[in-house]
Amino acid sequence: MRIEQLEYLAAVTQHGSLRRASEKLHLSQPALSEALTKLERELRVTLLDRRRSGALISREGRELLPYMSDVLSAVDRLRRAAGDQRPDARVIRLGTVHTATSTLLAPAVGTFQVRHPGTTVEVLTLSQAQIDEGLAEGTLDLGLVDVLDADDPPVGLDGVDLLHGRPVAVLPATHPLAARAQVSVEELRLERFVTMRAGHVMHRYVQRTFGRELPPVAHSTDGAEMGKALVAEGIGVTVLPDYAVLGDPLHRIGAITSRPIAGDRTFLTLQLRQRRSLQQPLPVRELQAVLAARARECRAQDAKASAAS
Known part of the structure; x- marks a missing residue:
């Protein structure tokens, strides 16, 4: 046997x-x-x-x-x-929708690497549906997903909130709408649009916000990182959580900017997910702790920036 x-x-x-x-x-x-x-x-x-x-x-x-x-x-x-x-033999598989990658995930992996130099972190770009499925089946150890209006995790999964934010319009820095303090849904409908594919929470947000009147010219992609890259190239505009944009390299160098969406009261959360009632190995627990610590740093930086403004 x-x-x-x-x-x-x-x-x-x-x-x-x-x-x-x-x-x-x-x-x-x-x-x-x-x-x-x-x-x-x-x-x-x-x-x-x-x-x-x-x-x-x-x-x-x-x-x-x-x-x-x-x-x-x-x-x-x-x-x-x-x-x-034997942490040297451990491979941690983390699925992500690539939100807050440069501000949270990448620094956390760097810190983790110093503490566990022999442990490999395999980062996979997946949709939220694929991440939840991988966690349930045990093919993923951890998942980073966006949660819309405090959605509950699927049965069998636990979620820890890392960052909270609001949807924002993401624009090329030279776009005419960048001169506005905020933009409306009606204005976004007139633009070439880059949307996330089905399975991403921002796809659901766009469908809910625009209804049946979607922008006439729309492109689709997987993950916030590619969405921002397409915006920077002038392919179109998109909508993402604010924590996916602020502090991003493309935002820091002035290639993209963001504006609040007029009248929108939606809340978004970046959540760390894992299987419920699962005793994780020490390296996985350590990566969880590093991600949570980095999230606290991000929240403190945002609070300081808000107070200064």
């Missing part, structure tokens, strides 16, 4: 069928089926009901699941304990 055979059966249970489990595991369906057949022979019990419409876990398989879950939990604890003892 191999541990991965138990993990395969757990995947079939989680995803509902042999086919979907093979897709999520990036394993061919015949190979997955063969591995589970060998497990059936060893245990002398039928674990899957194989039908023309697909293979599902059997009654006997469901009865054995609690015991298999105990084994997998024990193995997971062992692996994580080993990870705590």
Whole structure:
């Protein structure tokens, strides 16, 4: 009996069928089926009901699941304990919508690197939906997402608020609207627009704010970083959380600027997410603490700037 055979059966249970489990595991369906057949022979019990419409876990398989879950939990604890003892072997996978990357994420990773020089942080640019899915499935350790009007995290995930802000119009510094103290939704409708793709919270915000009257010429992209780059190149204007713009390199050098949206009362939050009731390895907990500390620094800097103005 191999541990991965138990993990395969757990995947079939989680995803509902042999086919979907093979897709999520990036394993061919015949190979997955063969591995589970060998497990059936060893245990002398039928674990899957194989039908023309697909293979599902059997009654006997469901009865054995609690015991298999105990084994997998024990193995997971062992692996994580080993990870705590060997931080040099640890890879932390963090999904982000790339908001506040230069002001929060990059400095935090730099600080973390000094403390854990042998630990790799793999940063993946994903949509919020992909991040939540990756956290739920265990393919991601942490996620940085934007939250619209205090949306609750999905079932099974916990969220820690890092930054709070408001949506702002992001413009090339030389754009005529940059001369205004604020811009209206009606003015933005007349502009070439860069929107986030479906799955990003700012896509939902734009759909809610503009309704059916979207700008006539619109481009779409993944992540705030590319959105700001397109704005800087004069491709169009966009809407992002203010904490994604203020302090950004393109903002500091004067390539882009931002303006409040007239009459808008929407609140946005940058949230750090993880799986609920999961004992994270020490390096992951340390990265969480570094991100939270950097967020406190950002909030203090914003408060100081507001007081000075």
